[in-house]
Amino acid sequence: MCFEQYVLLLLLLSFLSQLVLNSAQESKQGRNCSNFSCGWFEEVRFPFSNVDNPECGLSFMNCTEPDQPRVQFHENGQWYSVNYIEYSSQTISIHDQNLQNDLKSNRCDSLDSFPEKGSPFLSISVTEETRPFFKCKRDEGHPLPPSEFFKDFSSYSGCKNHDLYFYDDYKKSLPHLPTYMSNSCSVVRLPLAPNDYGNGIHELTTLWDAKFTIRWKVDRDCWHCHSKGGQCLSNQNGGFRCGNLKGLATGLSGIFVTCMVFIFFAYRRHKRNKLAASTGLISRSMSLDSSLKPDPEKGSTYFQTPIFTYKELQSHQHS
Ligand SMILES: *[C@@H]1O[C@H](CO)[C@@H](O)[C@H](O)[C@H]1NC(C)=O
Ligand SMILES: *[C@@H]1O[C@H](CO)[C@@H](O)[C@H](O)[C@H]1NC(C)=O
Ligand SMILES: *[C@@H]1O[C@H](CO)[C@@H](O)[C@H](O)[C@H]1NC(C)=O
Numbered sequence: 001m002c003f004e005q006y007v008l009l010l011l012l013l014s015f016l017s018q019l020v021l022n023s024a025q026e027s028k029q030g031r032n033c034s035n036f037s038c039g040w041f042e043e044v045r046f047p048f049s050n051v052d053n054p055e056c057g058l059s060f061m062n063c064t065e066p067d068q069p070r071v072q073f074h075e076n077g078q079w080y081s082v083n084y085i086e087y088s089s090q091t092i093s094i095h096d097q098n099l100q101n102d103l104k105s106n107r108c109d110s111l112d113s114f115p116e117k118g119s120p121f122l123s124i125s126v127t128e129e130t131r132p133f134f135k136c137k138r139d140e141g142h143p144l145p146p147s148e149f150f151k152d153f154s155s156y157s158g159c160k161n162h163d164l165y166f167y168d169d170y171k172k173s174l175p176h177l178p179t180y181m182s183n184s185c186s187v188v189r190l191p192l193a194p195n196d197y198g199n200g201i202h203e204l205t206t207l208w209d210a211k212f213t214i215r216w217k218v219d220r221d222c223w224h225c226h227s228k229g230g231q232c233l234s235n236q237n238g239g240f241r242c243g244n245l246k247g248l249a250t251g252l253s254g255i256f257v258t259c260m261v262f263i264f265f266a267y268r269r270h271k272r273n274k275l276a277a278s279t280g281l282i283s284r285s286m287s288l289d290s291s292l293k294p295d296p297e298k299g300s301t302y303f304q305t306p307i308f309t310y311k312e313l314q315s316h317q318h319s
Pocket of ligand 2: 034035043
């Protein structure tokens with residue numbers, strides 16, 4: 001085998017191995033990203049991903065505890081237990097354990113509406129009925145004036161630092177807060193407790209529930225990107241970028257470079273044949289085990305460029 005064939009083969013082999021590696025990586029990721037089981041859920045898929053493969057989704061699931069799969073809607077967000085996931089309606093039912101504990105022990109301080117914050121390309125919202133209420137700080141020195149404002153409201157005053165005001169009819173929307181109350185009161189929306197509080201309000205769980213049904217929505221651009229096998233990413237300006245088609249790109253550039261190498265050698269061979277035909281000389285090809293250095297006396301080929309000794313040229317001229 002001559003030197004150029006050897007080089008060509010080496011180049012070909014390296015590019016082919018690169019291609020195989022790339023496609024292997026892609027299919028591995030494709031398989032991993034397609035769907036996964038999580039606790040009792042047999043098939044969880046996009047926009048959720050296993051927390052071990054965060055690049056596969058927009059929200060993350062921790063499946064470590066088989067009897068309690070948990071979800072996180074954005075990085076560093078709270079983890080919630082998952083009750084069910086329904087892809088046809090794009091809803092996920094979750095349970096907020098911290099809220100449940102607060103409701104059970106009548107702690108009002110941390111009661112807050114569900115933070116409807118998804119990842120950059122995933123919006124989430126609470127779908128079920130809520131019972132809105134005013135959460136008003138009880139200030140020892142300055143109790144809230146027994147306001148006319150709350151006269152139509154029911155109230156709950158079993159918390160340490162707060163009073164809660166709400167309508168018995170949860171469908172009735174809350175009026176705007178007078179400005180003088182805006183520092184001490186805030187509006188909170190929590191899911192309605194499943195049962196009526198006919199027997200009176202003994203604890204917060206008779207009014208509110210810690211189970212949320214969340215509807216998710218994936219951005220259109222991101223959805224397109226995902227269905228093409230890409231990964232939804234943010235660019236520097238916070239805009240959208242479809243990434244991770246890199247494996248395919250390097251594969252294609254590998255093919256391109258291989259083609260170029262082929263063309264290059266084909267061209268050189270063509271030129272050399274033409275030269276050999278026109279001069280009637282056949283260049284000596286170099287065998288692999290001989291030295292790469294052209295011998296100035298003996299004459300040799302250096303990368304298939306014929307090098308002739310003075311004598312050879314002279315004899316050629318004289319013939
Ligand atoms: C993803 O693939 C890796 C390596 O092939 C494997 O170890 C891992 O368990 C897979 N993850 C999932 C969620 O299937
Ligand atoms: C889930 O993945 C398995 C194998 O990876 C595949 O056979 C199945 O069709 C997938 N299901 C869905 C709904 O994509
Ligand atoms: C998943 O949950 C387990 C058990 O609660 C915990 O030890 C682990 O750190 C969690 N993994 C991640 C990535 O949050």
